[in-house]
Amino acid sequence: MSKKRIFRSWAPEWLTRLTIFVVLLPTVMLFALSTANVGAATGFYGVEPADIQFSMLLYYAALASFTPLERRFFSRVSTKEYFLICLVLQVLISYACYHTRTLPVLFVCRFLQGVVNCGVTSICLTLLFGGLKSEHAREIGYTLFYTMILCSASLTSLVTAPLVDNYEYNVLYKMIIYTFVPGGILLLLLMNKVHLVRRVPLYQLDWASFFLYSPILILLAYVFTYGQQYYWLQDESIVWSIVAIIFLATVFVTRQLTRKRPFIHQEVFLSRAFLFGIFLVGMLYLIRGAFSITTTYFSTVLGMDPINLYELLIYNILGILIGAVIAGRLIIKKRPMQFIWLAGFFLLLLFHGGMYFLFASEADMRTFIIPLLLQGMGAGMVFTPILLFTISSVPEGISQSAAAVGVFIRFAFFGLSTALINYFSLFYSKIHGMRLSDHVSRTDYGLQERLNLYQSSLAARGMQPDLAAKAATGLLDKALQKQAFLKYAMDYYEMVVILILGLMLLIIMAPFINRIIIDVKAKQPAAATF
Template sequence: MGQSKQTFRSWVPEWLIRLTILLVLFPTVMLFALSTANVSAATGFYGAEPSDIQFSMLVYYAALVAFTPLEKRFFSRIATKEYFLICLVLQVMVTYCCYHTREVSVLFICRFLQGILNCGVTSICLTLLFSRLKSEHARETGYAIFYGMVLCSGSLTSLVTAPLVDDYEYNALYKMIIYTFIPGAVLLLLLMNRVHLVRKTPLYQLDWTSFVIYAPMLILMGYVMIYGQQYYWLQDSRIVWSIAGIIFLAAVFVVRQLYSKRPFINMEVFKSRGFLFGITLLAGLYLIRGSFNVTTSFFSTVLGMDPIHTYELLGYNLVGILIGAVVAARLVIKKRPLQFIWLVGFFLLLVFHSSMYFLFTSEADQSIFILPLIIQGSGAGMLLTPIVLFIISSVPENISISASTAGVFIRFTFFGMSSALINYGSLYFTKIHAMRLSDGISKTDNGLAERLHTYQSALQSRGLMADQAAKLAPGLLDKAIQKQAFLKYAMDYYELISILILVLMLLIVMTPYINRTIINVKSKQPAAATL
């Protein structure tokens, strides 16, 4: 109770404290995916390309990753209540700017600032969350709750915002997020005492130089991964110079870390065999997790589901994530072998991708996707928390912060790489399959004539004149070809992802030493990154 009286007012019940923490954490996690909650609506509102909207999310992520090492210094210097108020006020101001602007360039700047400010709020919430869980395995439980919310963030944000996008302009989402901040923020400020949650340290010798090197490098990486396909990669000077900038900044950053007394990332972590294995699994998981976007595109592109019904269906995926996160937490607490946990998790993801391979059809009832979506969520939920715990536990305690910071970098990199692969695959494979399907069609083909007649009759039944229906029928045929090309691409991509899963499972089986790593995070805190 001592900690309770120090941090919160003595009359506050425990359930209200925990509810308040979750109320603050919920909009904080939602901020990440807010700019891509509905890409079509966002592109229409800003007059931008879909790639611009994707890039705005990576700009947010880059700021969050780059500022994480610096944020801990501010958190340990300023009283928690005042620090939270500063972060909250600035976050609301920046979000209000997002609400008012229609300029993509201004949106990029605002999203970068949101990423920086989100570090502070997340760090406070995590520390408070760990302090409220009094059991022996409080941190394992806290990690499971936090990373469960991380996995749910994208689908949950889209589900919550879909009705708003349907009825209002896209910028209303930013006003909504401001209102969402208010209940938890007001409660937290009223209930907390003025305390320092961590040991107070002087705010001196901040390594702003590393931040200035690191942040542009991450932004350039995001730029290349998002716009590379659009600009034909090395055929465009912008991509070439961006890659050159990444290499130069990366070299300078690494050299600086090697000779710095307080490095952003202690390079000693890369000497740990367990750490390298852990980030390999984390990288693979983010590539696999990114492929889920193909399924959501399938729902909208092929099955023609509107955003509201799409994300209502994805609610079953959220159920699966919760199940997987709870099961993973229990297995970790019971000290079950990590090999077993990971193999089960990846096997569930393999089942999902294999089943979707056969479910990618032009017509389907949405009920048949419920079980695969639950399975996918369960697999992802079972993997993320144990992998993160393994990464942090695989290095000495004095460099565990560097391990978590490096892990956030890996998540950023492979999150962006997954988007790049999907962008490339959708254009490359779809184009190939569309050409093959078109080559197989001949105007003398009786089947073709019959299909065109079917389209023409359908259009006439809706009131069009015969000549108009005849002109529009080829367009419907072309749309059908594009749908089939997308289905072929989706099957190809999921086949490749299934192979990747099998490779990762084989690596896990061939690496028995991972079971000798003891999960110990009692004094280690994760980097304050949300996805």
């Protein structure tokens, strides 16, 4: 269908594309909104940080589970009407999030936001990629979209930091409404009433598979989030959740193998290149998840306030943009995929290896500018090429199923990364904390001098001597906790370095990588914004 029939004849191409990106921006920001400021969110709702993490994973679970089904709704209703429905629902749900302080209501709203967001993103991507006919243009479109995804967390935190600093946390949902509505209305004004895809009646919708698949993802999110808090298999709720996941997954897979029109085609798993691609996607999300340790280090050890922290992350966003541009250029030039991946993972290796030596109780902010640039460049150079490789490794007929599997892998490994960080933070912090405490109590080397220093500093600020003595002990405990965190961060990044080295070796030993031809002429990204 030509562009003139999709949009009004008077609408210039630059305006339509700009409007699409204006609509996409708040949909991308919605994912990271839950964790834009975890401290502010927990204080506002009166909950634990794990509850805020779970609300984010619920949103992701909704995206992943509704992706295979969403296309049927898109094909039934005209694009303009479908977008209007999604726009109204998104505003209403965001308004409900703004007004509620009840955690169960927030969970339901976040899940519904994920479902509706899937529709909005699908419309925007179809409009955007429908006008990109050449191979190079579509590759550039992929690069731009995935770059937005990579920047979403840092960008959301950067934009929302001043709001959280001056208003209550729930005002972020009002901000989403204010940013979403103008672009949405403009897009409605620009569009004609057309069907972008072949119209298909809403019959034989596989709701049964959806109601099997979505609980699996919700239970996975529950296990990933609360497993460490409830000591994993020592808690009955975790055990029964795992049992339910296994049972539902068995029923779901059996159903897909026996249905004529499966929810997700299992043929995608017959491609060796596709399996290798989703494996790399999963590993990349584990590596990306480790970046949260760096931001935690900035806030807890160096004591950066949210605004200064997120201003520092501008350099990471800049690195992502540079890496994405380089990767896009190399893909267009048909450079070997092995070379692009190895270059990107090498930059990530430099970042994690460098941070291993930079973790310290005191540091200057400028010290981390280059490492943050390297991390962004590395992520930008590998993210889009890996996903393009994965998409290109399957036939067009099952590309939607491949995209759905890819979204599941991204969800699963994002959640797994959260679980691993929760586990190792407690495991290593406890070990190193006990060792440091034991060392202090056994040797007392410099202990009294440090306590006297704390006490004299507090007394100089007007604190009573007896209170200063008690506070000095608290400051010493805090210093020990910081040192334990630093040891944990170093240990975790050491494991990440080993993982990256293993991936680089695996990429070198997989010559079939360069035989996959990047072909996205008839494909578009999945409607998942993280």
